[in-house]
Amino acid sequence: MLQISTGKFFKGEAHETLRRVIYYTNYQVLRKDERMETPAGSLQPAIGTHGLGAFIGEIIERIEKLPGGPYSGEVIATGGDTLVNDFAAVVSFALNVTCTNDLDLARRLVANERPSLGTDLVPQKYIPRMFDRAVRWMLDDAEDLNRFVSDLMALDRKSYEGAMRAIRRYVIGAHRISDDVNLAYALFVMSIESLAQKFDGFEPAWDDYDLNKRRRIEDALGEVHETAANNVRTAVLANEHVAIARRFREFALANVGPSFFREEAQKASHPVSRPDLSIALRQAYSIRSSYVHHLKEIPRLLVGIPGFHETMEVDGQSTLTFAGLARVARHVIKTFVAQTAKVTTEEFEWRRDLPGQLTMQMATQNWVGNPHGFNNATAQKYLDGFIGQIVGYLLDSSAKFTDIRPVLEQVEALVPGLAKPAQRLPMLALYFIFNSFVHESLQSANYLTFIDRYKSDFDSPSIVSLATHLLTRQNPDWSLPLMENLYESYFIERHHDNTLALGRILEAAFTLRLAEQNRGEGKINRARELITIAVEICPGHVGLQNFEKLNQDGDLNSIDWQAILLPGVAVQS
Known part of the structure; x- marks a missing residue:
């Protein structure tokens, strides 16, 4: 809905509805006249509460007018909740801070001193900055936020939807640290995986297919002519999710830029090296799969030791901690948004994507x-x-x-x-x-x-x-x-x-x-x-x-x- 409200899909005038919301945050703005503008909405400092900072968020919701209208029953605005929540997710992701219109959630994520049921530590002990008691305003933050949101809104619709899915998974995963670290870890992996499945251009080869399954199929093909055998192999590959772990790993590595090991690494604690990253990504996907399919808890070494080391040795393999996985996921998603082609206009049936609608078969x-x-x-x-x-x-x-x-x-x-x-x-x-x-x-x-x-x-x-x-x-x-x-x-x-x-x-x-x-x-x-x-x-x-x-x-x-x-x-x- 954020991208629709920019008007890039419209050909005529639009109805405009101003949405104002209070966002609770750990982001402390020192200059009270500081207003952060983006193509999707703006943020202005407000008086906080319960030790939290606050923003007044303003988002202009735009819905294109029907020619010759207005008409009875014409949609001129939605409920606004999707706009408000998506903008909060984008701000939280881009600035790496807590940002939500839910006061209780913000207090639980930032102000809690005791871990919740099922966790060993409070959220701020797992990943840096995002849940710190106070994150200080930096001079370049407004520019960085505006650049990220501008790039995000300029994506073609398919890429935008993929990026927003990944951003939502990342932010939701971060929030889940407070109550289920296993799910949180899986969601961080899924935030990358959702992009890898749609935008990697990966074409599986027969060698990518599971070795044991491949042997059984090869035995069954026996003396079949090679042309027919290749047709069978192609059909099998087309109907299977082949080498998902490999495509996840390769997509992530392809979207890790030089800054990950340079400028960004200067602020990290024991940053992951490039040789270790490939192994660590494979480990992360294996941990995610074990949890999703068998509810197997993530290794205790990743959740029981405070500090922000980006990798730990688990069973002799370099494995990403929450801090390491969060930095990789943010970097990969931001790289995808920055490097994917931008479009100024696009043909898109945007009305079908308006929130609050259900499509049902006519009586x-x-x-x-x-x-x-x-x-x-x-x-x-x-x-x-x-x-x-x-x-x-x-x-x-x-x-x-x-x-x-x-x-x-x-x-x-x-x-x-x-x-x-x-x-x-x-x-x-x-x-x-x-x-x-x-x-x-x-x-x-x-x-x-x-x-x-x-x-x-x-x-x-x-x-x-x-x-x-x-x-x-x-x-x-x-x-x-x-x-x-x-x-x-x-x-x-x-x-x-x-x-x-x-x-x-x-x-x-x-x-x-x-x-x-x-x-x-x-x-x-x-x-x-x-x-x-x-x-x-x-x-x-x-x-x-x-x-x-x-x-x-x-x-x-x-x-x-x-x-x-x-x-x-x-x-x-």
């Missing part, structure tokens, strides 16, 4: 009856939406379903031009289901003739055909093996884009229909297994649970899915 009744946009490619989406309405109607007869006759006119026009049954079937299912549920007076004029012409399309086992059979109270004439195969494949592929989603009720109906087919062929154990599965597909369904209880032992009663799931409902035809 079915608002589009399922609209023939515009209906075609072979969208027919299954229409069918999915309409089936949901029909199931709702079956569960509650007072519910309504949409009159989709304008869409069915499109079905009658499009279906004759489609050569394959698979292309026609979603349209035909939509056509058949609607006409099965409405009164004869509302049925399509050519309904019986049209559906009779294509009824054979429903003969082959498919989920679309099955849904149509179930909803129209018909049993498909498919063998048990075919039904079992269809059932297995559906639950493997149910979330694929090209698979019709049945929803809970029809999934349970499918399961019960298969259970009845197994019961009819004497496979009682399989039938009971499927009844149990149906209960768990529709958790909380009283009718299903009662049926399961009644049929746990003894003879198994006939299984009528509609009587169990939808008692008292009759389908019109």
Whole structure:
């Protein structure tokens, strides 16, 4: 939101809303008239409290005006919280100080003299400056802050979002030192890793793949032609996160500039050397992985000894302490921001990134009856939406379903031009289901003739055909093996884009229909297994649970899915 508010994505005038906030900080400004200006906002000293300093932060929120407006419902401002929090994070990161609008958090980070549960030391004992009781104002601070924020705002949108993710992770990681040093260490690593995953340009080679896995694949390829074998290797690499630790390490090293070992190192305690840095980065990533995957605590040497030495020997390997890792992470992120290309204008759908918005699928009744946009490619989406309405109607007869006759006119026009049954079937299912549920007076004029012409399309086992059979109270004439195969494949592929989603009720109906087919062929154990599965597909369904209880032992009663799931409902035809 900070970058959007600079106006770099706008082509016209903007609504402007001034956001003022009190930031609590350990940064002590000696000149009370000192005002720090940046392209994202400004800071002016204020009277502090509880031993803390304070800034008045001012941020101008800009939202581009709609041409010809203002209009009713037009967005002219957001809640402002995202702006306020992001600016605090940027200031905290750039100046390496505490900066937050949360007084309690600032006091806990800076003023506490005793460590919290799960830590050995207070935050200021782990990393220098950021949590010191008082950080003195320096003459170049305002210029450095302005330069960093200017570079950050000038990034292209993708790079800006990556940098802000890294900055947030870094600042959040620093804050977590006060309550969970293990998570804090992992977050510092992740702040670099998030950039490495998106902006390193790393292309994995086959030798980067795990040696044991690589050997098994090579053995399986055996005498396969080399061209085909290379295609397999390429496919494996494309579907795996290969050499993540290596790309993390190489990205960090590539973004460590000369100043890290020179000017910056002069202020560090026992700064890490370049030869040690590669090993230490590998160790840091290993510590992060052990915590994330196994909740393994970081080595005690890194958290139990006060002081700001940047490395410690852990198991004979040079390992970054909090102080060392924090300096590396800040340097890498700042280098990325400084060296990444800048743009003055950019085409970007910024309104989608405004905070406080949720993108949700439009309610079915608002589009399922609209023939515009209906075609072979969208027919299954229409069918999915309409089936949901029909199931709702079956569960509650007072519910309504949409009159989709304008869409069915499109079905009658499009279906004759489609050569394959698979292309026609979603349209035909939509056509058949609607006409099965409405009164004869509302049925399509050519309904019986049209559906009779294509009824054979429903003969082959498919989920679309099955849904149509179930909803129209018909049993498909498919063998048990075919039904079992269809059932297995559906639950493997149910979330694929090209698979019709049945929803809970029809999934349970499918399961019960298969259970009845197994019961009819004497496979009682399989039938009971499927009844149990149906209960768990529709958790909380009283009718299903009662049926399961009644049929746990003894003879198994006939299984009528509609009587169990939808008692008292009759389908019109």
